[in-house]
Amino acid sequence: MSPKTILVTGAAGAIGRASVGELARRGFGIVVADLNLEACRAVARHITSGGGIARAVELDVTDADSIDAAVAATVELGEFNGVVNCAGVVHLGGIADVSHEIWTRVTSINLTGTFAVCRAAVPHLAAPGGTIVNVASTSGRTASTLTSPAYVASKAGVIGLTMTLAKELAPRGIRVNAVAPGIIDTAMVDSLGADRQDDLIEGIPFGRKGTAKEVASTIAFLATGDSSYVTGQTIAVNGGTFIS
């Protein structure tokens, strides 16, 4: 019998890799998609060596042909059941730090890339039963002077996209949700430096960074039937940093 398959973008990154692991553990076949094919192969090998089903593909979410190829690979692997959009880049600073070029790059990957993967996937997704999980950020829900206006706007856009797609696709039984991670123990956050991280951790009620696994298990909850009556929601995974 062919497996239920999920396309994970940004799958060579910290949260993507952890999501691949959580979803494979739940029996899904995974298409491991990211810019770096070698890194994707390593993630896929880890899954297959543990008895899971995974295929590595090179994906650039700013390139329509590349997206179509990743979607085709997911359809080929089994019954296309879900998409997890983890691909993203962070950008820090204020408005003066955001050149037009940076604005275009950050929004092209984080927002337009997420939209483009959804658009390509939806016609092929199982209906009913298909799921999309987008990765937003706490920065997309509340004012932030840490991440730049380009990053904040891109992640706020992801939340809006999630809500509108959820409404449109609900009658077909396709659910669309998002997670909004806070400060997660990843290379993205390490790049802020130790002093900056200490300041940030002081502002987290739980008193610690989150882990990629904690984000991934929330993604897995939203990607599976465990959340069968949930759509259009953005679930914060932030240790109480921002509660709305």
Ligand code: NAI
């Ligand atoms: P990461 O940098 O480890 O992973 C991001 C992945 O996206 C990388 O593997 C990168 O190659 C891939 N990527 C970048 N541009 C791409 C493109 N054009 N096409 C395909 N793949 C591309 O970052 P991390 O920490 O795993 O973050 C994953 C997502 O979570 C991102 O969307 C990020 O904005 C979001 N996030 C992360 C937080 C954190 O604390 N690490 C907090 C809030 C949100």
